[in-house]
Amino acid sequence: MNPPNGHAGHAGHAGNRPLRRALRRDPYQLVRLAGWSVAETAPSLVIGLAIARAIDDGFGAGRPATGFAWLALLGGAWLLAAVGARQVVMAVASIVEPFREELLAHVVDDALRHSVMSGRGPGAAAVARSNLQVELARDAFASVITVVRSFAFTVVSVVLGLATLVPEVLVLVLPPFVAGLVVFLLSLRALARRQRDFILADERTAEALATMVGGLRDITACRAEERVADDVGRRVAEQARAARSLARVTALRTLSLAVGGWLPVLLVLAGTPWLVSGGAGAGVILGALAYVTQSLTPALGNLVEGLGINGVRLRVALGRLLRDGDPPVRALGRVAARDGDGGAGAAELRGVTFAYGPHAEPVIDGLDLSIPEGDHIAVVGPSGIGKSTLAALLTGVLAPGSGRVLVRGVPADRLAPADRVLIPQEAYVFRGSLLENLTYLADASREAVDEAVDAVGLANLVARLGGHSAEIDSGMLSPAERQLVALARAYLAPARLVILDEATCHLDPAAEARAEEAFARRGGTLLVIAHRLSSALRARRVLVMDGTSVRLGTHEEMLASSPLYADLAGQWAPSSAQELVP
Template identity: 75%
Template sequence: MNRPVRRALRRDPRLLVRLAAWSVAETAPALVVGLAVARAIDDGFAAGRPGTGFAWLAVLAAAWLVGAAGARQVVLAVAAIVEPFREDLLGHVVESALDRASAAGHGPGSAAVARSNLQVELARDAFASVITVVRSFAFTVVSVVLGLGALVPEVLVLVLPPFAAGVGLFLLSLPAMARRQREFLLADERTAGSLAAAVGALRDVTACAAEDRVAASVGARVAEQAAAGRSLARVTALRTLSLAVGGRLPVLLILAGTPWLLSRGAGAGVVLGALAYVTQSLAPALGNLVQGLGISGVRLRVSLDRILRPDVPPGPASPALPAAAERPTLSPEGHAPSPGPVAPPYGPAAGRVAARNVRAELRGVVFAYGPHAEPVISGLDLSIPEGDHLAVVGPSGIGKSTLGALLAGVLRPGAGRVEVGGVPADRLDPACRVLIPQEAYVFRGTLWDNLTYLAPASREEVDAAAREVGLTALAERLGGYDAEVSSGALSPAERQLVALTRAHLSPARLVILDEATCHLDPAAEARAEGAFARRGGTLVVIAHRLTSATRARRILVMDGTSVRLGGHSELLAASPLYADLVGHWNPATPQEPVL
């Protein structure tokens, strides 16, 4: 890992000479500051010669101007060294990514792009910082030693021993500090990766009822990073101690040794000049070294490690989402379960109750989307016996989907009660009911995983459900049940077929289709609804087309002020709204009013 750094520094020796020359100019204030202060006081203002005092201050000001010009050129010289270093790393990343892609038979992945855009930039910035602080420290120390020697050599006895002790203490603690800093950076990277995976999979997490497991997984990453931070903080105390010994103790020794310095012929200006050397040059240089090597040096090492050895994982990592289902099912070919979201446990979920039947009862139900909003449903009484096939119709936005969500327990009524089998709907075990919304859910994984997510099933059971619902042709086109699918790779109609087949295979005896067939053509819709009607249990269809109502045993018409329940012929005579909807429907054409 040191090879790219050595190659960058040896590439053009003239750049190093140029950097050194401008570093001398940059550290001119460090050489002059104490001497100028001492002479301005002792030879100028204290001696009654203010002109001499101001002349020495002018020398110091000129040194600052030279230092500013030198600092600008140092930045350019460092850039001339660092930019080729960056290009070398970028070339290595591209070549490695292309080699791996060629061997794997596909294009470079996003990891290579991330390394080229993030890790290379981090390495470049860290390398520049390390060069800057190490160079500045070395030239500043030399300048201060020369300045103190020219000022009063005796003061070196008070300054150099504690300064050397502070530097030595820092260098001794550097390996442990670097190790802890690296552990913290990698823990931070794992935490960020875990959080990104969890946020990107929130829909998967909710659909799989994996909130507690994901929270525990991400929480473990956060706890790991917190522990790494505490460990780093303990080692950082040594860094603080080295700064105190090397940068603050010399100040105390100069002050305590002032009588001795005065006895050696030093004046008040010399003492102040020595203090200026320590406080304005030596202590800041040590602080920059500690900060630069302790953070940027470690960052450089970690970044180079990730660039030059990209296939080595940063440490033990567990994914934000569980890797595979916990239930002992087999794939359609009899293999071990393929990776996918965790299936819900069988039997009642924690805090949920399994109902003896799925008879639904709504009594005095009121629901509004907000404390000051008009109720979407007001005073609704409805009984749906087990085995019923109910279609819900009405204008768009009238509350049909809200009714479906209340039956499924997704929403709680503001007043009244909603029960299924005598159990409040929001406490009903999820295995007893299934709700399919208009936007069908398909997670990334195999088709088999998607179909058997709600219940284990044999190949024969899956084949039978696929034939019933109308999924067989799609499964064959995809390449069988082992084919990888994702939401973006399927059309809305195809996603609905997958979700319908999944629900058909589930143990739920209450099925709520909330416009779950709206993307299917009328023939496919009729086939799917017929499959659920023959399946048994209670079927509630929030209708998108009027044909869904004509296939139902009973029809609930919602018009915003009241509801009517009955059969097709009965409602034609009793419900003007239903009669109007039927009047706009021509069975000879596929065009129907949107309900």
């Protein structure tokens, strides 16, 4: 789903703000950069003039001393340029490093905020963004500053040098140069869009392949090989289309360089008789060619290469860091609700659409769903279909692209943390006492804690650890034990809406049943992202997400109306406790 144009424009402006702040943070550094840039581009100003005068006024006129003097002037310009280049690097670093620190602070704050809201530690995606994409953005920004600055000062120097040497040649050089530059600048927006599309397509392909490999057993058990193969094939085909589209736009860079960089050389050569008739000597012609071939054409080439690659990378990296969030969850299809209960309830979704990124396919599309107070719903469906996305929307961790998500009449993202609790698959346990972990979300009495421990089946772990005051950390507990601690913590919380997002996947079937039945007795509204079909059998109703529709009803109703659910139920036997596709 593509966002409205206004939204895309707003996002683009948001991505430009850190760049503007970086450039305006210290005006002295910009002045310093400009001064040393003049020194660095000194050879571009004198190269043609020095060659012309060395030939026409020096060697060609029988005055070698004059010729060597002009060449010495050119050599001095190169020495000055070497000093200027070193200072330019330092000036660029003084602008770029604060930009990097600002980006890194934003990413860390964002990762911590999502960690606190979701109850899980910062994931690999957040770490990758802080370590890779921030560095990519920093390096790309430095390259863009260097290239654009060098281009601007070189062009000004060449124009001044040509105007001093032979003004008539500007008629031959400037029109094609400007035309090539315009062609390139007009292609930049399309190039950035195609580059972004290719990166997102590549990520979706990698995500689909990783999910497929990790779920081979469940895919085979559910006889979903054909459907998963079709989905992965679509991702590969999308990436191939994105690559071809990017290649077509990239070809414009070659065209712009040919028109703006090399066509002026041909025009100067073709216009030599005209220039000679106007009094230009051989040295002047060679000097003009030196200005074009040694300064103007390389400057345009560096701009095309720098902006075409690093400029696009900078734009994409900033978009990923500042707007897109975590990598997308794989979607197997578009979701549209076909069932729902009217009236206000514990939670309600009205026309909700959500996609991971402005160009990504919607994971949730036009969903209308009402969950009454006290309901117990199990959510089932293939991996990546949007079950965890639905949970994140209901808890306010994610905001819908369109539509509204209400919990007890309040927008989910404005809901007080105490009004809902989400337990993810990887339960979070912090270093401290067991009692501190259990009462983190509630000021509970010892009697209430004992009741929660017994209800979810945590008593054996409490006894093994030596009581509630035992010091624990994540590393000393197994995944199943961490899940039991998190379940007891949620049981004690005052929240009326509890969402278990595969929060019992590490428990055996009996322990899972005990925990879910405890929450059902606890009261409030319970939403279970089902790991085993037995969770659906214990629920009052079942929400089936199959990639083309959403169906809500009892176990018997879903058997009659949902082919996917009937297929899952047909492959399941209570004695084997076979798992659903997670």
